Amino acid sequence: MASIASHTQEMNLMALKKFPTPCALLFDLDGTLYRGDEPVSGASELVAYARTKSLTPLFVTNNSTRTPSEVADHLLRMNIVAHHEEIVTSALAAAYDIQARSPGAAVFAIGEHGLKTALREAGLRLIGEQSEEGKSRELAIADFVVQGLDRALSYSRLAEATRQLLAGAGFVQTNPDRLLPVGDGFLPGAGSLGAMLEAASGQSPRVIGKPSTIIMDFALELAGTTAEQAWVIGDNPYTDLAAARNSGCPSVLVLTGLCTPDNWRELCVDANVKPDAVCEGPEQVMQLLDNML
Known part of the structure; x- marks a missing residue:
C-alpha cells in the first residue's frame, strides 16, 4: 500500500x-x-x-433491508463480534424518528423486511401490506410514506406511494445513497428510488441515514x-x-x-x-x- x-x-x-x-x-x-x-x-x-x-x-x-439481528449474524460469520442491540440501521433510526414525532402513525412503506420490521416494532401502523390471504389490505391515507431500498419494487407500489404523498403524507427516506455496490458493479440504491418519488410528488424527503x-x-x-x-x-x-x-x-x-x-x-x-x-x-x-x- x-x-x-x-x-x-x-x-x-x-x-x-x-x-x-x-x-x-x-x-x-x-x-x-x-x-x-x-x-x-x-x-x-x-x-x-x-x-x-x-x-x-x-x-x-x-442499509435498511436487514434487521439488527441479521446484521449481527453477518458480522459474526466474519468473526466480528457484534450484538443486535449494538446495530444502528437507517430503518431503526427512521422508525425511532417517526414514532418520536408522531406516535402510532400510519405509514406506507416501500422497503424490505428490515424496514417493515423496524416500523412495526416501533409501534407504527403499516398500511397497504398483503394480508395472510394474499389480498392487499384496504388502503387508508398514510401519515408518512417511508422509503428505503426495495429490490422487488413494482410500479403499482410506486404509484400508491405517489398517491399518498400527493394526498399529504410526509416523505421519509431511510438513506440517500444513489448507488448500491454489488460485486464489481452497482445497482440503483434507495436514493435513486426516492428521486423518482420526489420527481412525481414534488416533495423532498426527510433523510434519516448518513x-x-x-x-x-x-x-x-x-x-x-x-x-x-x-x-x-x-x-x-x-x-x-x-x-x-x-x-x-x-x-x-x-x-x-x-x-x-x-x-x-x-x-x-x-x-x-x-x-x-x-x-x-x-x-x-x-x-x-x-x-x-
Missing part, C-alpha cells in the same frame, strides 16, 4: 487530542469492517480491542455519550465523514474501501470534509487508541 507519510500517526494524534478521551466507536460496515463477505484485515481485532478498553462499539449502517444527523443522534443516544467522545470510523467521505462533521464527532478515515492512498485527499475535498485522522486500516486505528487511552 502506498505511503501516507504526509499524514503520520503524530499528525493523527495531534488532531484527535483536541477532543476528550473517546467513550464510543461508531463503525461503518461495508468498506470499513468488511468488503462484501470478506472481513477487512484487523477488523475483528479492532472491535475486540474496543471492548477490552470499555469503549462502546456501535455499528452504524445506511450524512444526516438523525441517525447520528440516535446512535449517540444509544451509546450514552456526547458527540465529541464518539469516534466515527469509516471509509466514505460523503456519508461517514460528512455525518461526523455534521454531528460534531471526531472522524477517522480508513483507506480500506472507497478511499485509497491515492484518492482520499481529492474525495475529501469534493465532499467538503477534513478527517481528523487518516489510517491505512484497523491496525493503525488500534495504535491511535493505544496512544489516546
